[in-house]
Amino acid sequence: MSERVDLWNNGNLVQDVFLGEIKVPVKVLRNDSFQAWYLLQPRENGNKSSKTDDLGSLRLNICYTEDCVLPSEYYASLRNLLLKSPDVQPISASAVYILSEVCRDKYDAVLPLVRLLLHHHKLVPFIAAVAELDLKDTQEANTIFRGNSLATRCVDEMMKIVGKHYLKVTLKSVIDEICESPKPCEIDPIKLREGDNVEVNMENLRYYVDKVFREIVQSSISCPTLMCDVFYSLRHLAAKRFPNDPHVQYSAVSSFVFLRFFAVAVVSPHTFHLRPHHPDAQTSRTLTLISKAIQTLGSWGSLTKSKLSSFKETFMCEFFKTFQEEKFTESVKKFLDDVSSTESKEPSGLSEPVHLKEGEMYKRAQGRTRIGKKNFKKRWFCLTSRELTYHKQQDKEPLFTIPIKNILAVEKLDESSFNKKNMFQVLHGEKPLYIQANNCVEASEWIEALCRVTRCNQKRLSFYHPSAFLNGNWLCCKATIENTVGCARCTADVPADTQIEIDGDRETERIYSLFTINMSKLQKLEEACGSIAVYQGPRKEPDDYSNFTIEDSVATFHTLKQIIDILEKLNESHEKYQKKRSSSAKYGSEENPIVGKVS
Incomplete structure (x- = not known):
């Protein structure tokens, strides 16, 4: 049994170049620390041979913990x-x-x-x-x-x-565009290449910064519940520590979400699995400039004249003069309000309800105590950023409306409850709403969408019943009181692919x-x-x-x-x-x- 170590060169090349590999037997790693020189070997590719002495050598310092x-x-x-x-x-x-x-x-x-x-x-x-x-x-x-x-x-x-999934849905598409169709963005006069036009480069950089910034400030609806809860605590602790500073409640959150999260992911997308490899030198430089811009835009009040004059690089100071201070500052403020609040809000920059998902599914009549096929009716469901409704047919008036702020939990429902697959439940203070999706993919999509839009609801439940209340008792825990506390911890606080196995x-x-x-x-x-x-x-x-x-x-x-x-x-x-x-x-x-x- 052995571990393989690959060596690549990403230098100033368009693509990473494989240099060689070594294999280290696991038995030599059983010491606390191991150091040795190894000759690089060619990549295993059938019976083809290569001169190993042409590949150089690699010194490894490996720590092994059992x-x-x-x-x-x-x-x-x-x-x-x-x-x-x-x-x-x-x-x-x-x-x-x-x-x-x-x-x-x-x-x-x-x-x-x-x-x-x-x-x-x-x-x-x-x-x-x-x-x-x-x-x-x-x-x-x-x-x-x-x-x-x-x-x-x-x-x-x-x-x-x-935050892995949050980064993916927010930044991956724009990072892919920057890496796969790069535009020259160098604005440092010292680093300009022959034939480069600094004004064109500045326009390219401005385009990328605008796009990344817009994706971030409109992403609050996707921010995981746990991150929102932490930001809420930090915001109020900061306001308590500095009661006379109206901006500190925002800088306490922006110092993490902009400076230590988004900006870091932009400059190192491979580290956060947004890209498969480290980008080439030119793209890496572009990402660094974008990251600097995002850090500055995300810092509360950072576009004041006094802050602009503190830039070490004159070219960055000139670049930021092109930004409208009030527009960007208000966008940051709205975003920080959204991700550090305990109340459900509309996505940043949007005043009208946003359609998130709609489609036809089966709904079980609420309050029925018996199991029967007639209890399930086909209904048209519509989810917006404000409410969940179901209708007899598409484009008809809603038969029932659940405000998003009233939803306490969204969870899967055990198949044994009604002998039906792909079911989930929406808990909202009255009788649970039991819904059967057409397939497992559709069920997961609805659960994820509902969890995202309700992630900041203040009265979210911690426990729920994974089965239904039928014939006088809960099928899961056999409790006979219908409004008793759930017997299982809620699992759908965040989308399924952000849940981790620990x-x-x-x-x-x-x-x-x-x-x-x-x-x-x-x-x-x-x-x-x-x-x-x-x-x-x-x-x-x-x-x-x-x-x-x-x-x-x-x-x-x-x-x-x-x-x-x-x-x-x-x-x-x-x-x-x-x-x-x-x-x-x-x-x-x-x-x-x-x-x-x-x-």
Whole structure:
């Protein structure tokens, strides 16, 4: 078994050029770190041969990590301690925050922590708590959320995870146009090529910037619910921290959604799976200029004269003089209002209802207790940004209207409820509306469209019943009270292709490994807390704990004691498991697989 590493050159060429490849046996990666030189080999292409010495060589530095994930019950104590973190006061005394403090690189801790908290629906309150702590140290409103703190890294990672589909539906088409039919956009006089016309290039750049900007500010209806919830929290925390600054509530959101999300995706589309490869040099330069423009346009009030004069590049200052300040500023404001509000709004820039989807499906009569074919009627459904209606026939007056703001959840319905496939339900405060689509694709499209337009409804449900209430009880949980709380957690907060598979036990194992690696720092932090708590002041050299955040020494000490006790028990469990595995499992079995090549 081996890993293949390909080497490509993208230089100033139109297409990436394959240079060579190597294969590294997995068995050599079992060390913590591995370094070696390898001769590049030709690509495997049947029986054709090539001189390997013509391809050069490649030096690899590979780190290999092996996770030994125990059964879920072993992680219960650590998992529960981590999930309590959003409720710990102060947040700096929580297990999650402590992990970020002791890890040398915060990113090592952020990825598994964000995934675990996201999996258990605890991410939004945790980000709000660490963001509030971040704001305590922010003295100027214009520097809000500009550093690489735990709060900003958590938001960055959250947007990468849940915002993939959002980027795709918003930017992919325009990025494809820029990469596949590129126009010269260089406006730096020093970098102009012979024969280039700076005025034509500026028009080309303006065309691209206008198009990207328009796609972004009209995309709020596609913004995932989780991102909206986070932006809402950040907006209100910022307004609370700087009550006399009317613009800070917008800059708190724009610093993420424009500067750290859209602008980054524009300049590195391959990183966000918007393009298969890194773009060529000329296209990369165009994307960089567009990204700079989007960052500036997205910064609240960034087109003022004082801001324009602060541009390092004179050519960028001249370029931005062509933008109408009020028009773009108002578009940004409307967009930021939409993605950070708890109320459903019309898509940016649109005052009339927008038709999102329509078509013919079957609707079950509401309130019927018996199962029967006569209960299902063919109806014409119409979804706009304001309401969902159904009609007896197309172009007829609606028989029933559900305002979008009243929809609480949209979920699939178990086939067993009515012995029918492709069914979903719209929960809106009265009797659930049960609908059967003509096929599974159509059902998914309707669910996705409804979820998008209701993503900011303030009273969204967290739980629902996956089956119907018939003959006096819910078929799913057998509860006999019709208005009882649902028995399953809502899953359709975001479109299906933005939902991710997270293995909570694997993420908890990674967190355990990080704690274990940094045990000496945990102990040093524990000693510092003990010293402060007992002597009411530092009795050790400041260097011992000056890099740690200790707001409440007693609360932090208590959490550290819990962490260390849990780690000791998990260490014992790992040792027992490894001994059992090596002594009882047959070599070559799933529990004790063969490592390396089989000759």
